[in-house]
Amino acid sequence: MNVLQEILAGLKHNLLRTILTGLSVSWGIFILIVLLGAGNGLKNGVTSNFSERATNTVQMWPGQTSMPYKGLKSGRNLQFSEKQVAAVHDNLTESSGETGIIEKQSTITYKNEYGSYNLVGANPQYEKIFNLKFLENDGRFINKLDLDASKKVIILDKKITEVLFKKESALGKYVQVGDIMFKVIGVNSTKERWGNGNAYIPFTTAQLIYNPDRKFHSIAMTVNGLETNEANEAFNEKLKGSIAQSLSYDPKDTQALHLWNAQRDYVETMKIFGGITIFVSIIGIFTLIAGIVGVSNIMLVSVKERTREIGIRKAIGAPPASILRSIIIESILITAVFGYIGMVFGIGLTEMVNFFLEQSAAGNPEGMSVFKNPTVSLSYVLVSTSILILSGVVAGYMPARRAVRIKPIEAMREE
């Protein structure tokens, strides 16, 4: 028998011990992959959700004052105008693309289909601020020419076209908004969780038709370089102060301005996920350590059990080095084979979950998921498996070295 045949015969003879040793290796790798996969899945899901919308958007709406200020009574209804856009632009270096937005609930009709939708009067920068998405052949967003000429063009969210146009293409068709006809020039495919969808017309057109006093409902902007909570809080305070001064109300008045800072939400969420990643990694490392302890323990027992056999082999002329080599090969064989099995099952499970998630995502393209692509990088898996194999080798080597050092006659007395 060659060394490998002999090892295999030995493993077969001690089948239960072999399986138990192997299972601790497989289980360790399997759990590690599943845990890392779950952590990755959560992270990918949330990151993907964020990528669907602009993460560095700040939008604000005027409210009603609740405190008197410099002779002005409380209860004033505030409204934004170009003056506030200019104030933000001049006072806040972190912001860019500031734009006023007009919003109005309107009935949009195409042939016999109609619905009530949020009509947005937007500037071209709105597209970037809110991360609108135009697929190939889905047209475009509002541009400067539309704005300058106050064109009667409209961009519809995909979910509106699905209702009004069914399977028909919306591009180039005319829809009726109130009493006015607008030409559809684009379809936005960004996933939206809430509402029936938005329809966008040029800001100037909206002002002309719906807002002759040139006031508007909200101001939106993109912010840059706000990487921490503290930076976002400071920005928010500066923004509130600037608007308060511009509209003459008390900066401490919490009812006068409503502010939504997506960047702060993103930083907060990423912070939580940073914590989750560390937590999952710690659990993963402990699982790996548990696997290492399991393998070491069983190898220790396995070699201890074989002390008599080692003595007999030495007595009939086996050199200690050959015995040591055979035990180490056995350790490598067990940990590598069972480690591979654990790896295959772990990867198999994460890939299967990924497959079902992708299937369900394909069936519901508008759907949002907090769990996406729960797979683990192959290099992580290979490194973990290698660590476990190496620990199996060390765990086999240490007691084996001790066992082969015992005099054969003493080793043979071991039971």
Place this chain on the structure above:
Amino acid sequence: MVVSHLSKSVQDASGTLHILRDIDFHLAPQQSLAIVGASGSGKSTLLSIMAGLDTPTQGTVWLGGVDMFAMDEDARAAVRARQVGFVFQSFQLLGNMTALENVMLPLELAGLPNPRAAAKDMLVRVGLGERLSHYPKVLSGGEQQRVALARAFVVKPALLLADEPTGALDSHTTVEVMKVLKELNDNGLTTIIVTHEKSVAEETRKIIHIKDGLIESIEGKG
């Protein structure tokens, strides 16, 4: 074989225990020797040291002109593999190997050609041609000892050491095993047997009596 002023002592809680004291004798090739003595007299320890399975505290063993304890463990293992066969009272067969595989093992360790055929021949010679693929646990005591003898002799060593080879056997099987041993000695194999059975010792040409680790007397020639 020359056993030169061999002593063995071990330390335990009660102090130093002298197992062997200044054992000194020699044995010419193709001779047979029995080492006899009461239990605990040190005869098994002496045999283990002669095979290089244990180490002496003082003195040494010369085998074929080579000092066994001037070499390292690997070299002693090589000497055992080629020149020494050892039979144990408790057989010491490897339980996860068949009778044939047990006998093949020393041939493979010695790097000899056709181990399977040679091991099969040897098992047929000791009357176990029908038991080649049996594991030790299904063999009787006599059969196991015959496998052990086959394993010890299969590499055709110059020296066969047997520690109470019939100690665990009934009288009928003892006769069978001694017959094999005598045959081997008649064919030129130097044989050293540790025993406390007078009938077994009388089969050899030389008898050394050991008592409390000392040679009490030597009978016979050579």
